[in-house]
Amino acid sequence: MILLGEKDIFIEINRLxxxxxxxxxxxxxxxxxxxxxxxxADESEASEVYEEIxxxxxQLLMGAGMW
Structure with missing residues (x-):
């Protein structure tokens, strides 16, 4: 897993x-x-990326230092 900073994580979420x-x-x-x-619990298009997000x-909750 690639460690990302908070800003990078939000950029990745929005890209997804x-x-x-x-x-x-x-x-x-x-x-x-x-x-x-x-x-x-949604079955919409968002459910496809839910797990990745x-x-x-x-990762945001735990902080990069925990990975």
Missing amino acids: LEDQGMDLRINDMDELTDFLEEYE RELYD
Whole structure:
């Protein structure tokens, strides 16, 4: 796993969303938490990238020093 800084993680999250054609940008932890809560059990297009975004969220929570 490549270690990313907080800014890099949000850039990657937004790239994943853009690649899915979603008109959504996530810029902070509150927005990220809201996204994860909203799409956790969703079967929409977001579910395809949910797991990848969840892993990035976990990395933000734990901090790069934990990896």
